[in-house]
Amino acid sequence: MTATAIGIEHLSKKYVIGHDGRGDEGLRHRLERAVRNPFRRGRVSSDSADTEFWALRDVSFEINHGDVVGIIGRNGAGKSTLLKVLSRITEPTSGRVRIRGRIASLLEVGTGFHQDLTGRENIFLNGAILGMARTEIKRKFDEIVDFADVEQFLDTPVKRYSSGMYMRLAFAVAAHLEPEILIVDEVLAVGDQSFQKKCLGKMSDVSRSGRTVLFVSHNMGAVSMLCTRGVLLERGRKIEDGTAGQAIERYLQRAADGVGSYEAKPNGKAVQVVSVSLPSLSPSGVHISGDALRVRIAIRSDTPIRNGCLGIQIVNYVGTPVLHLRPHDHGVFWGDRAGLTILECEVPNCWLNVGSYQLRIDVIEPPGGKDFERMDGVCPFDVEVHHATAWYGWRPDFSCYIPPERWTAVHPTGN
Secondary structure, eight states: OOSEEEEEEEEEEEEEEOTTTTTTOOHHHHHHHHHHSTTTTTOOOTTOOOEEEEEEEEEEEEEETTOEEEEEOSTTSSHHHHHHHHTTSSOOSEEEEEEOSOEEEEOSTTTTOOTTSBHHHHHHHHHHHTTOOHHHHHHHHHHHHHHHTOGGGTTSBGGGSOHHHHHHHHHHHHHHSOOSEEEEESGGGSSOHHHHHHHHHHHHHHHHTTOEEEEEOSBHHHHHHHOSEEEEEETTEEEEEEEHHHHHHHHHHOOOTTSSEEEOOOOOOSEEEEEEEOTTSOTTSEEETTSOEEEEEEEEESSOOTTBEEEEEEEETTSOEEEEEOGGGGTOOBOSSSEEEEEEEEETTOOOOSEEEEEEEEEESSTTSOEEEEEEEEEEEEEEBOOTTSOOSOOGGGSSBOOOOEEEEEOOTTO
16 A cells, blocks of 8 residues: 555635625525526626635645644634545645545534434444444444443434533544544544543644544644654645644744734824733743733823823633733733823733634723723634643633733833
8 A cells, every 4th residue: 555645736725705795695596596597607796796705725744543643823814724625525726636545534513423323323334334344333333432422322312412412422433443644633622621631632642643633623632642743734734744843833923913002193192002912922822821921001191190090801702802911900001191001910820712803992981980091802813722731622611711811010210
């Protein structure tokens, strides 16, 4: 058998984003529209504006049998699209993929499960989809059930499973039925810490058995621990292919324009936010969950304002505040003298869920007064984890919390 398990040659994937509401319509809607307008022949109305989006652009590399490869990159880099093409879920726009070996993909919770079938039936169904003989599935059945810890609900339809039960069973099936190539996309993003450790342990066993593994994760510690090789994607292109350490180092060093900083132009107002920055972020605009987070904000005032208040909220991608920072709660105010005030807050051990965030800022007259400035969407940044032993994933109780915070205020001379 050749040493190459996966060959990727000049792979590109284009999506057309339809702004007239048809970008993702299905075959039934297209047929229906064709019947109603048989002579239109795909003409686009003048008020529509379809946009081409290249999720992958001319990506080429090879993966040998037994390689454990981490695919890393920021959100929107093309990682999941690459795995979907390799899993034959979507067709590439150009280029080709050569795969030698039986492949199993775990791209999202419960991939390949039939909602109305029981856990037991889905184990056999997934095994059959993977090309396993019934005797082979029976031989692994007890191990799968024990790993997933769903024995009590084994004969219950999976549509009644919680997301955690779904994930445990889906991962157990994919990992225990011994595919020659295992593709895993963010498997650690769901489940408690105990299950995450089991997943890491199982994937380590799979990699030591000589099987090929492709692992997408924002957990740089897990990538470093599991993978011998790393491929870094950025905006659909491959920009690094080397050891896992080399890929991680370059990923963390990539500068991102406009991330983690804000500079204002003079607006003539008596009170203005001059700049905001997050100096503790990595060069690529990433906060490692659990590390210290620092926020720095400069405010200029034409006249002294006694007890000026400031409110900073860190909000998630749907706009929900998850962390509140208020210097006046700690006896620190801006504006007690005219000119520039630079305030800095440090949050030691700032734990945030993995995801994308931004700042919301309110510069306020003393309590009960008006807002001098209100700003949304400031300093966008991502949160990731770096240590394999650290907490990882979604913690509902972390939707909003009050961490310890240390504030300082300085007034530069000559401002």
